[in-house]
Amino acid sequence: MDYRLYCFGESGNSFKAALMLSACGxxxxxxxxxxxxxxxxxxAYRRDVNEMGEVPVLDDGARKLSQSGVILTALAERTGxxxxxxxxxxxxxxxxxxxxxxxxxxYVATLRFLVALARTGETATTEFLRGRAEAAIGVxxxxxxxxxxxxxxxxxxxxxxxxxxxxxxxxxxxxWGARPAIGRWxxxxxxxxxxxxxxxxxxxxxxxxx
Amino acid sequence: MDYRLYCFGESGNSFKAALMLSACGxxxxxxxxxxxxxxxxxxAYRRDVNEMGEVPVLDDGARKLSQSGVILTALAERTGxxxxxxxxxxxxxxxxxxxxxxxxxxYVATLRFLVALARTGETATTEFLRGRAEAAIGVxxxxxxxxxxxxxxxxxxxxxxxxxxxxxxxxxxxxWGARPAIGRWxxxxxxxxxxxxxxxxxxxxxxxxx
Numbered sequence: 001m002d003y004r005l006y007c008f009g010e011s012g013n014s015f016k017a018a019l020m021l022s023a024c025g026x027x028x029x030x031x032x033x034x035x036x037x038x039x040x041x042x043x044a045y046r047r048d049v050n051e052m053g054e055v056p057v058l059d060d061g062a063r064k065l066s067q068s069g070v071i072l073t074a075l076a077e078r079t080g081x082x083x084x085x086x087x088x089x090x091x092x093x094x095x096x097x098x099x100x101x102x103x104x105x106x107y108v109a110t111l112r113f114l115v116a117l118a119r120t121g122e123t124a125t126t127e128f129l130r131g132r133a134e135a136a137i138g139v140x141x142x143x144x145x146x147x148x149x150x151x152x153x154x155x156x157x158x159x160x161x162x163x164x165x166x167x168x169x170x171x172x173x174x175x176w177g178a179r180p181a182i183g184r185w186x187x188x189x190x191x192x193x194x195x196x197x198x199x200x201x202x203x204x205x206x207x208x209x210x
Numbered sequence: 211m212d213y214r215l216y217c218f219g220e221s222g223n224s225f226k227a228a229l230m231l232s233a234c235g236x237x238x239x240x241x242x243x244x245x246x247x248x249x250x251x252x253x254a255y256r257r258d259v260n261e262m263g264e265v266p267v268l269d270d271g272a273r274k275l276s277q278s279g280v281i282l283t284a285l286a287e288r289t290g291x292x293x294x295x296x297x298x299x300x301x302x303x304x305x306x307x308x309x310x311x312x313x314x315x316x317y318v319a320t321l322r323f324l325v326a327l328a329r330t331g332e333t334a335t336t337e338f339l340r341g342r343a344e345a346a347i348g349v350x351x352x353x354x355x356x357x358x359x360x361x362x363x364x365x366x367x368x369x370x371x372x373x374x375x376x377x378x379x380x381x382x383x384x385x386w387g388a389r390p391a392i393g394r395w396x397x398x399x400x401x402x403x404x405x406x407x408x409x410x411x412x413x414x415x416x417x418x419x420x
Contacts (some may be wrong), residue, residue, distance in 0.1 A: 002317050050311055052349050067308040091280050098277040099262055102311040125335045163370050 003028035004051055006057040008035050008205035010117060012109055012165035014056040015198040016068040017075075021058075021162050021199065022194035024079045030201075031059075036208040068164070069097040072157035073173055082157045092150050096158040104140060107133035107164050108174070116170035130173065137179060146179035148188065155192060163189050213238035216259055216267040218415035220246050220327060222319055222375035224266040225408040226278040226286075230370050232267075232404035232411065234289045240411075241269075246418040278374070280308040282367035292367045303361050306368040312348060317343035318384070319375050326380035338382065347389060354391035358398065365402060373399050377408055 003021060007014030019026040033039050033055050040046075040053045049105050050057045050066045057066045058074075065071050076083030084090040100106075111129040114120045140162060143150065152159040166176075166186055176183060188196065213231060217224030217240050231238040243249050243265050250263045260276045267276045268284075282340050286293030296302040310316075321339040321350045324330045350372060353360065360368040376386075376396055386393060397406065 010211050041215045046352075051353060052305075052313075053345075065301065065305075066304045067312075070305045070306045073304060076300055091275065091284055094283060095262075095277045095280045098279045098308070100310050102277075103262075106312055106316060122333060128335045135263075136332055143257075143261060164300075 001026070001060055004031050005029070005057045005201050006033050006059070007055050008033050009105050009199045009202040010168075010205060011035070011055050011202075012105065012168060013054070013068040014168065014202060015026045015124055016161050016164035017056040017058060017071045018166070018198075018201045019195060020082065020157065021194070023160070023192050024075060024081045025194065026075070030203060032203050035205045035206065037206065052116070069101060071080075071160060072097070072161055076157050082155060082160065084154065084156070089152050089156075093156055095160050096150050099136075099139070100158075100162045103132070103136040105165050107136055110163065112168065112170060115172035122173075133174065137174065137182070141179045141181050144185045148185070155189065156163045156200075159185070159189060161189070168197075169197075170178050174184045211236070211271055214269045215239070215412075216241045216269070217245050217265050217412050218243050218311070219409045220415060221245070221265050221412075221414040222408070223264070223278040223316065224412060225377065226371050226374035227266040227268060227281045228408075228411045229284065229374070229405060230282050230285050230367065232406070233370070233402050234291045236289070236402065240413060242413050242415065245415045247416065255333060264355050269279075273283075279311060279367075280292050282307070282371055290364060292370065295362065296368070299362050299366075302413050303366055303368045307371050309349070310368075310372045312370055313342070313346040315375050321384075322375065322378065322380060322382045323341055325382035332383075343384065343414060344395060347384065347392070351389045351391050354395045358395070365399065369395070369399060379409075381409075409410075 003026055005017055005021065005028055006013065007018060035055070040055065047054050049064065052066060054066060056068055056069045056071060057064050065074055096194055107129050111126060113134050114126050114129070120126065147153070149155055150162065163186060166182070213228055213236055214240055215224065217228060237413065245265070249255050250265065259274065261278060264276060266278055266281060267274050268281045275284055294303055317339050321336060321343050324339070326338050330336065358373065359365055373396060376392070397401055
């Protein structure tokens, strides 16, 4: 199957899907989305690609799937890799995918976007997001201090989802050195077949035109 | 089965689970969580109830389920109500559950929390959240302008999830009158068997002690 992934390099949600495709040994090509010049906010993108106005979107030739958690779930089911052994694992995995989208990636990614990409400097908003991000990071650090992987004692789409934004090189003021269990977990994920850094996996989006 | 729901009235994520239990005709009792005095942030709650430090948590006597999207999914599968007919619907429903957690409820609920519960007044942070919330609300309004329900032409857990926070009476400055499709959709959900307003379904949390 010829997979095409609507994405751009700076998007950690895109990286989650890109890493899953590569780790499963699937062939895929990136379709670069001009995010900083508004492509995802335009009518054509919302009509033809994703009504939610987001990346990533995975086109398998027959249909388009959006939301990284949906793409990860569908690929796990199709390939039999990084998925669930039974109903308990499936619900536990969904719990971490939702926590990622609701709290973990959500606050970390938004903080990174403002500080490292939009370059707002430190503001009341980044201070607010930083507090929420640190709390969510603490939940993951505590869990990983007692387990090598988030669910089931082996790498799953829960790990690929929650780690997605943590492989980016930009500094936005989180002291990752103080989170050693997360650091060791990221090393384990880097050792998976197919792992490459985000900017080697997907092209960066063009800068905003003046 | 004797369901106990760890919750508090102000929590729209709790209301999503409460409404699902009631709409399915299940017997359940609320277990009030003292959120404003820090219960969910305490070690005992994280150890015994939910390591993620959140409500809702559904205890069915055998196990505890957390994350509203997990509770909705598990109850839909157990009861055969408000769930999916096939794989396409399941992935489409998951897409909306994730969008809700990542964008829709997430920004709306945080804006409501700051303005209506923490009473911060209008700040740079609420302005930021308001922009994000309005964009997410626009996606749902556009979708519902062309469909009575989010997925499959009938009420599903996607509707119960995304509507959860919109039944609260507090004003936080969103002009819902300008979103007529959402208004009609909420009326359809209010007409479901078992629907009651959040504060009639769950007790409010005690105020923060001085």
